[in-house]
Amino acid sequence: MTPRTIPIRSxxxxxxxxxxxxxxxxxxxxxxxxFSLFPYPFVTACCAMEFMAVSSSPYDxxxxxxxxxxxxxxxxxxxxxxGTVTHKQAPxxxxxxxxxxxxxxxxxxxxxxxSGGFYQNYAAVAGIDRIIPVDIYIPGCPPRPEMxxxxxxxxxxxxxxxxHLIVNKSF
Amino acid sequence: xxxxxxxxxAGELDPAGTGSTLAHGTLVLVVPAAQLRGTxxxxxxxxxxxxFLDVTAVDWPRDELRFEVVYHFYATTHRVRVRVKxxxxxxxxxxxxxxxxxxxxxxxxRECHEMYGIAFRGNDDLRPILLYxxxxxxxxxxxxxxxxEQPLVPYRK
Amino acid sequence: xxxKLPNPVRPAFVKTEHDDAVIVNIGPSHPATHGTVQIIxxxxxxxxxxxxxxxxxxxxxxxxxxxxxxxxxxxxxxxxLNYCSALINDFAYCDAVExxxxxxxxxxxxxxxxxxxxxxxxxDHLTCVAATLMELGAMTAFLYLVMIRDYIYEHIAxxxxxxxxxxxxxxxxxxxxLPAGWTARLVAILDxxxxxxxxxxxxxxxxxxxxxxxxxxxxxxxxxxxNWGYTGPILRSTGAPRDLRxxxxxxxxxxxxxxxxxxxxxxxxxxxxxxxxxxxESVHMIRQLVDMLPAGPINVDDPRCVLPEKSxxxxxxxxxxxHFKLIMDGPRVPAGEIYVAHEGANGELGFYLVSxxxxxxxxxxVRAPSFVHMGGAHRMLEGYQLADVVPTFGSINMIGGECDx
Numbered sequence: 001m002t003p004r005t006i007p008i009r010s011x012x013x014x015x016x017x018x019x020x021x022x023x024x025x026x027x028x029x030x031x032x033x034x035f036s037l038f039p040y041p042f043v044t045a046c047c048a049m050e051f052m053a054v055s056s057s058p059y060d061x062x063x064x065x066x067x068x069x070x071x072x073x074x075x076x077x078x079x080x081x082x083g084t085v086t087h088k089q090a091p092x093x094x095x096x097x098x099x100x101x102x103x104x105x106x107x108x109x110x111x112x113x114x115s116g117g118f119y120q121n122y123a124a125v126a127g128i129d130r131i132i133p134v135d136i137y138i139p140g141c142p143p144r145p146e147m148x149x150x151x152x153x154x155x156x157x158x159x160x161x162x163x164h165l166i167v168n169k170s171f
Numbered sequence: 172x173x174x175x176x177x178x179x180x181a182g183e184l185d186p187a188g189t190g191s192t193l194a195h196g197t198l199v200l201v202v203p204a205a206q207l208r209g210t211x212x213x214x215x216x217x218x219x220x221x222x223f224l225d226v227t228a229v230d231w232p233r234d235e236l237r238f239e240v241v242y243h244f245y246a247t248t249h250r251v252r253v254r255v256k257x258x259x260x261x262x263x264x265x266x267x268x269x270x271x272x273x274x275x276x277x278x279x280x281r282e283c284h285e286m287y288g289i290a291f292r293g294n295d296d297l298r299p300i301l302l303y304x305x306x307x308x309x310x311x312x313x314x315x316x317x318x319x320e321q322p323l324v325p326y327r328k
Numbered sequence: 329x330x331x332k333l334p335n336p337v338r339p340a341f342v343k344t345e346h347d348d349a350v351i352v353n354i355g356p357s358h359p360a361t362h363g364t365v366q367i368i369x370x371x372x373x374x375x376x377x378x379x380x381x382x383x384x385x386x387x388x389x390x391x392x393x394x395x396x397x398x399x400x401x402x403x404x405x406x407x408x409l410n411y412c413s414a415l416i417n418d419f420a421y422c423d424a425v426e427x428x429x430x431x432x433x434x435x436x437x438x439x440x441x442x443x444x445x446x447x448x449x450x451x452d453h454l455t456c457v458a459a460t461l462m463e464l465g466a467m468t469a470f471l472y473l474v475m476i477r478d479y480i481y482e483h484i485a486x487x488x489x490x491x492x493x494x495x496x497x498x499x500x501x502x503x504x505x506l507p508a509g510w511t512a513r514l515v516a517i518l519d520x521x522x523x524x525x526x527x528x529x530x531x532x533x534x535x536x537x538x539x540x541x542x543x544x545x546x547x548x549x550x551x552x553x554x555n556w557g558y559t560g561p562i563l564r565s566t567g568a569p570r571d572l573r574x575x576x577x578x579x580x581x582x583x584x585x586x587x588x589x590x591x592x593x594x595x596x597x598x599x600x601x602x603x604x605x606x607x608x609e610s611v612h613m614i615r616q617l618v619d620m621l622p623a624g625p626i627n628v629d630d631p632r633c634v635l636p637e638k639s640x641x642x643x644x645x646x647x648x649x650x651h652f653k654l655i656m657d658g659p660r661v662p663a664g665e666i667y668v669a670h671e672g673a674n675g676e677l678g679f680y681l682v683s684x685x686x687x688x689x690x691x692x693x694v695r696a697p698s699f700v701h702m703g704g705a706h707r708m709l710e711g712y713q714l715a716d717v718v719p720t721f722g723s724i725n726m727i728g729g730e731c732d733x
Contacts, residue, residue, distance in 0.1 A: 042357060044364055044386055045728055046411035049455070049492045057471045058478040071359045088303040089364075089385045090324045091333040092357050112388075118404065121317050121389035122310050123302075130326045142492050195427055195666050221554050224669075225695040229682055241680065243667055243695070247554065247568070250575045254667060275557025278703030286391075296340065301384035301732055303336035310392055317392050323334050 029164040033077075033103065034156040035065035040076035042096060045083025047110040047142040059145040064152050073099040078155075079132075084112035085125045097132045103164070105135045105155060110142050117141055176249045180218050184210055197243075197252045204240075204257045208267040211242070211255065215272055220244040220253055223273035226280060228287040230313045237261040240289060242269075259289070268293035286311040337366060340380040344370040349377055352714070356385045360463055360718040364728035365702065367709070367717065374713050379706040383699070386728035394692035398658025399425055400499060402692065407493040409694060409730040413452035413673040415444045415484075417730075418497030423578065424668035424679040425499050428661050431633060436624045437501045442580040443617040444484075444496070445670075446610040447514075450521070451480045452673035452725075453603045453610075460600065460722035461532060464541055469528045476524045479517050486510060499659060500634040501627030511618050518611050525607065533601075542597035546708040546720035549594060556704025560675025560697055562724065565602045566594035572671035583620070584613050599723040633659040658687025667695075674698055674725055698724075698731035 043051055055061050055069070070076040073096045085093055097106070108128055111117040114137045116126030128134060135158060138151040177198040185191040190201040202210050214220040224243040231237055236258035244253045259266060268291035269276040280291045281300040288309040291297065299306060303323065308315050344351065349372045355361035366382040390409070394402050406421045407414040419441045426433060433441075458473035481491040486507055488494040496503050532538045548558070550566040563570050571588045573581040589605035591598025627634045635654055636647035663685035669678035675697030682691040701724050708720050 041359075043362070045388075046408050046492060048362070049411055052455070052458075052474060053478055053481070053491075056474040058475060069359075084386060084388050086385060086387055087320065087322055088336045088387065089356070090322065091336060092385075094324050095333055096357055119388045119393065121392050122315070122319050122321070123387050123389035123392075125322070131324055133327070144491065194664070195668075197667055222559070223557055224676065224678060225667075225680065225693070227680060227691075227693040229691050243678070243680070245676075247570055252667065252669075273557065274552075274555045275700050275703050278699065282699075298338055298340075299384070300382075301387035303384070304338050305334065310389065313395075315392075317389075317396055323336060 026163050027160070030160040030162065033164065034159040037064070037066040037078045037105075037152070037155075038068060038070045038076045039066055039078040039080045039107075040071070040073050040096070040100070041069050041080050041082055042093060043080075043082045044085065044089060045110075045112065047082040047112070050142040050145060050148065051080070051082045051109065054145045054148045059149060061149070061152065064149070064156065066152055073097075074101060076100060077104050079104065079106045080109050081106065081113040081128050082109040084117070084119060085128050085131070086123050087125060088123075090125055090131055093128065094131055105159070106132055107151060107155065108134045108137045109148065109151075111139050112141070113137075114139055176218070176246070177251055177253075180214070180253065183217070184213065197254050199254045199256065201256050204259050204266050207255065207257050208269075211244070211269055211272060214244055214253060214255075219246045219248050221247055223269065223275045223279075224252070226269075226276065226283050228283055228289055228311075230287060230311065232313050234258075235260065238264050238287060238289060240266050240283070264288055265290040265292055267291070270294050285309065288312065336385075337382045339368045341368075341370065341378065344377065346372055346377070348372065354717065356382075360721060362459075362721075362726060362728060364732060365721070365726060367721075369709070369714070369717070371714060374715070376709050376712055376714060376717065379709040379717075381702055381705050381709075383702050383726075383728075384732050386732040388733070390694070390733040391692055394689050396688070398687045399661055399689060400654070400658055402689070403497060404493065404495045407495055409696065409733065410452070410672060410674065410677070410698075410727045411492055411729050412455045412727060413445075413448035414493050415448040415496060416452075416670060416672050416677065418494065419445055419579070420668065420670035420672070420677050421679050422497040422499050423670065424666055424681050425659075425661060426633075427668055428664055428666045428681060428683060429499070429633060429659070430662075431500050431628055431630055433501055434625050434628055435622045437626045437628075439580050439617055439621050440502060440506070440626065441497075442584070443614055443621070445579065446613045446617070447480065447484070449673045450607050450610045450614075451477055451484075453607045454480075456673075456722070456725040457528075457600060457603055459725075460719060461528075463718050463722050464538065466532055466538070469531050472524045472528055476517075476521050479520060483510075483513055483517055486513075498627065498634070500630055501625075505626050511621075514614070514618065518614065521607075521611060525604070529604070539597065541716075541719055542600060542723075543595060544593075545596045545712055545716045546599075546723065547593060547595045548704075548708050552704070552707055553594065556707065557700040558675065558704065559700075560672065561599060561602045561606065562594075562675065562701060564588065565591035565598035567591060572669060572676060576669075578670060580617070580620075584616055586613050596719050596723045660685065660687055661689075669695065672697055672730075674701070674727065674730075677730075694730065694733060696730040696733060698726045698728075699733075702726060702731055 108114045136155045181191040192199045222245040229239040242255040284297045355366040364385040368380040370378040406417045409417045454477045458470045462470035485491045488496040550568045569588045586609045640647035641651045661683040665682045667680045669676045678695030680693040684690040
């Protein structure tokens with residue numbers, strides 16, 4: 001596998017000194033944030049079995065700085081929706097999402113969270129993106145741990161590449 | 172031994188031999204809704220059917236007595252099962268609750284109530300259990316469309 | 329965001345008899361409730377006076393979905409009922425359909441199903457014990473048990489192609505035969521299992537903290553357990569040796585040598601220990617089955633339910649039509665009804681099937697042990713401390729998929 005390159009420079013070419021500083025600031029904060037993900041496992045269904053495997057010794061997400069689950073949404077910045085979300089569960093998911101502080105990212109773990117999977121009926125929500133915005137989708141029923149790790153790495157890339165508003169809208 | 176106890180049960184509860192069959196090792200008793208309570212009381216007290224396994228319903232929309240309520244009981248000493256079936260009309264789908272005999276009937280009657288709309292006379296707690304407050308209709312009835320959703324939160328966009 | 333979210337459940341009580349009691353909501357998104365159960369508890373200090381258990385947060389319309397698929401297409405849905413031991417569900421469902429059709433499976437399939445069912449039970453109990461121990465803070469034991477569970481998952485993936493949800497059972501047999509060297513690895517894993525499980529026994533069995541948290545907590549008597557419909561390890565932990573594998577033997581259990589472990593008083597410690605002993609019995613059974621496994625085909629020769637060989641499908645028109653009809657219309661199951669129960673990892677797993685003679689089920693109903701156990705769970709929670717909710721709930725081993733279906 002070719003090593004994944006983390007872009008040092010954002011796509012925009014810096015035009016002025018201020019933009020140059022802003023770009024470097026985004027890189028610095030992105031670098032810091034991508035290695036300190038605190039996941040909130042919103043675990044509902046079968047994918048929990050693979051979540052257990054991913055977070056314990058055989059696959060060890062600690063290597064990506066994303067090992068320590070926080071069971072309070074206020075302390076977490078990565079919402080992992082692991083498993084089917086039903087209409088009964090939907091208000092709880094939305095409430096948990098609203099309680100999380102910015103910056104926050106959402107991972108749809110498994111095909112049920114992504115699109116509802118093969119549960120297309122009165123009870124299941126056909127994809128959590130109908131309720132909350134999603135940053136990364138991991139298909140599979142359930143996904144293999146390697147796929148989850150790949151998903152975490154892609155999310156880290158996304159965090160590293162994005163703008164990080166920390167002072168106000170312009171900086 | 173298993174067969175002999177079932178023969179005894181069939182002979183005692185259905186002396187005419189019209190409402191009972193033995194299929195796949197399970198004794199099937201078909202009783203009118205009014206006799207359900209008495210039949211199950213005797214099953215438990217006289218024949219030792221102490222484990223209430225299950226209650227569900229089958230929807231036959233074209234029949235006059237539309238819903239078939241199906242119970243399963245197990246005797247832990249004799250190791251045999253009995254299935255008790257009764258039919259109720261769509262206009263008044265009411266049967267007697269068995270919660271006074273078996274604690275486990277409480278949850279399963281709640282499920283049967285929300286899925287098929289069967290009313291259990293005597294069960295005072297028929298809140299939704301697998302569905303949620305405000306869900307209209309009974310999803311396992313044949314006339315409920317499979318994909319008719321009733322979302323609790325508005326969808327985005 | 330000022331959005332008023334609706335409450336999906338209605339609590340059974342909104343005030344308590346005591347003035348100084350408080351009502352606390354636990355779950356559904358709580359690490360100890362496995363994401364799908366909500367407990368509304370009235371507390372006096374730390375003592376639970378009354379508990380109102382709500383489930384249904386994972387109700388995904390299994391039974392409605394079944395009425396829309398052919399008998400074969402249901403197998404992946406059946407897998408996702410008890411996803412800790414998916415193969416037991418598979419085989420129980422296939423057994424029910426086969427009995428309704430009057431199909432007798434081949435000896436090799438029968439022994440292989442028994443072996444895989446026990447292997448699945450091993451994985452299920454490992455998961456349950458690991459989760460219970462982790463919730464009590466025994467992280468080391470959790471990591472040991474998940475490690476051995478992962479060996480089992482990868483090993484079953486060699487056979488079935490999937491780690492958790494296998495879709496391996498077929499009506500009339502199995503999806504494919506064992507790959508080369510599979511049983512040799514199986515024997516090696518069982519040896520590793522004994523090493524790891526010995527360490528877990530050494531870590532927790534006589535650990536004072538563990539005993540204090542588990543002994544005399546969540547006690548249930550045999551009478552109560554039967555009244556509330558309990559089966560499986562919970563009923564056995566009360567001292568009643570009720571096991572469908574012994575009482576009404578199915579598959580190859582009548583030919584195996586095994587014991588039914590029972591507890592003394594039906595508390596959390598007994599439930600933990602019954603599961604540990606059952607794992608040892610499962611290993612004992614698997615070792616016998618490896619030696620007993622006969623040669624021969626794994627699928628019955630019955631065109632009503634088993635797909636013809638691929639080479640024949642491409643080579644002759646009769647097999648092509650059979651294949652087409654089986655896939656498009658589904659196997660025709662004679663009209664009738666049946667209830668078949670297997671001993672699932674949590675208790676009696678029963679399938680009630682109604683067929684109207686077509687290729688699609690008229691009704692599929694699952695008698696799921698977890699759902700029944702939730703109906704009586706308040707009996708094991710009331711009267712104990714709030715902190716005891718976590719180990720008690722862990723030892724019940726509620727599985728959302730089969731509880732809410």
